[in-house]
Amino acid sequence: AAAASGIVKPLPPELFIPQGTNAEMRWEAMRGQGYLTPVDRFFVRNHVSTPLIDAGTWRLKLWGTGLHGSPTEDRPVEFSYEDLLGLRAETLTASVECTGNGRSFFTSQQGQTVSGTAWKLGAVGVARWRGVRLSTVLERAGLTRKAVDILPRGLDPDYVDKGENLGRVRRPLPVAKALKDVLLAYEMNGRPLPPDHGAPVRLVVPSWVGIASVKWVGDIQVADEPLFSPWNTRYYRLFGPGYPPEGSAPLTRMNVKSAFELPWDGTLPAGRHVLHGRSWSGNGRVRHTDISVDGGRTWHRARPRDLHAPARGWTRWEYPWRPGGTGRHELLARATDETGATQPATWPENTLGYLFGAVVRHPITIA
Numbered sequence: 001a002a003a004a005s006g007i008v009k010p011l012p013p014e015l016f017i018p019q020g021t022n023a024e025m026r027w028e029a030m031r032g033q034g035y036l037t038p039v040d041r042f043f044v045r046n047h048v049s050t051p052l053i054d055a056g057t058w059r060l061k062l063w064g065t066g067l068h069g070s071p072t073e074d075r076p077v078e079f080s081y082e083d084l085l086g087l088r089a090e091t092l093t094a095s096v097e098c099t100g101n102g103r104s105f106f107t108s109q110q111g112q113t114v115s116g117t118a119w120k121l122g123a124v125g126v127a128r129w130r131g132v133r134l135s136t137v138l139e140r141a142g143l144t145r146k147a148v149d150i151l152p153r154g155l156d157p158d159y160v161d162k163g164e165n166l167g168r169v170r171r172p173l174p175v176a177k178a179l180k181d182v183l184l185a186y187e188m189n190g191r192p193l194p195p196d197h198g199a200p201v202r203l204v205v206p207s208w209v210g211i212a213s214v215k216w217v218g219d220i221q222v223a224d225e226p227l228f229s230p231w232n233t234r235y236y237r238l239f240g241p242g243y244p245p246e247g248s249a250p251l252t253r254m255n256v257k258s259a260f261e262l263p264w265d266g267t268l269p270a271g272r273h274v275l276h277g278r279s280w281s282g283n284g285r286v287r288h289t290d291i292s293v294d295g296g297r298t299w300h301r302a303r304p305r306d307l308h309a310p311a312r313g314w315t316r317w318e319y320p321w322r323p324g325g326t327g328r329h330e331l332l333a334r335a336t337d338e339t340g341a342t343q344p345a346t347w348p349e350n351t352l353g354y355l356f357g358a359v360v361r362h363p364i365t366i367a
C-alpha cells in the first residue's frame, strides 16, 4: 500500500473546509442535491493519510480464536477482491458520521474547551453502499458460537499521537453488531469505492460512530474474548466531569442532529426564502423537525420531503421564511427521532468533544 500524503480527491474550496488531514463538507454544497451525498463532496476523516491499494493484490485476512481451528495471523483465512465480488451482494443506504461532528459548538455555544478536529456539522454524509454482508464473510471464515468481538484493522499507515505510535487504526466491534447489519462495502453511490473512502473495501457500520466503519480494511481478528485498542479505550468514550477515570462505555450509536443547507455565517438577500435542511439519528428515522427563526422563542414544524426515508439515512425538510428585517439572524433546527430523542438547548460537556447533540444556532445575515 503506497501512502499518498493527506487526501487524494480534489477539495474545491466551495465544497470543503480543510481540517488537517480531514475535509469537512460545507453544508451549502448539499443545496439542490438529491437524497445522497455525492462522492465529490462527501467528508473525509483520515487519522493519517489515504493509502492507494491495488484491488488485484489486496486480501482480507481473518484469524483468531473466534474462528474454527483458530487460524493465526500468519496463516489466516483469506478472501480476494474477486472472492467478495462472487458472494451475494447487498445495498444499504446509510450515513457515516464522525463522532466529533458538531464539536466546535461545545466551544462557540457553550464556552467549553475540548480537543479534536473543530468540525461544524459537515462531518456526515449519506451514501448508497454496495458490498457483502460481514456476516456472510465471517460465517464462511468459520465463525464459532464462542466469538465475542472482532477487530477490523485498516491498511493506512500507523497513527502517531503526540509522539506515541499507536499502530494501525483498528476498533473492536461486538460480534452481535457485526452479524446484524454491517456491510463490507466495495461500491459507493454506484461506483467502485474511491481511495479516500476506503478502497478497495471498507466496513459500513450503520447508525454507529464513524470510527467503527474502518476504511481500507486489511484484516479482521475474531476473538472468543473481549478485544481492546486505543480506539475503544483512549478515544471514543466520554471523559470529563461526571464520567469515571476510564471514561464511559465505548460509544456506539450516533445521536440526533439537524443542519441547514446554508453557508455558515453567510449572507442572504432580503425577501422570501425556502430554507432547506436535513435531520438524522443513529436511533432510527427522524419523526419531525421544528424550526425557530426567532432565537428559540417559537417553533414551527418543517415540511418533510422524505416521507419514507431509509432507516439509516436522513430526512430532508423545508421551511418557508421571510426575514423580518436586514441584519444578523439565528436559525435553529431541532429534530425528534422515532425513539422520541430530541435536541436540547445545551449538551453536557466531555473533554474529547464527542456527540454534540444540542440545537445549533446557525448565523445568517440578511442584506
Ligand code: MTE
Pocket: 042, 043, 044, 045, 046, 047, 048, 096, 097, 098, 099, 153, 154, 155, 156, 169, 196, 197, 198, 209, 210, 211, 212, 213, 214, 215, 216, 217
Ligand atoms: N478507517 C481507517 N483505516 N483509518 C481512519 O482514519 N477514520 C474513521 C473511519 N474509518 C478512519 C477509518 C473515522 S473517525 C470516520 S468518521 C470515518 O472513517 C470517515 O469516513 P469517510 O472518510 O469515508 O467519510
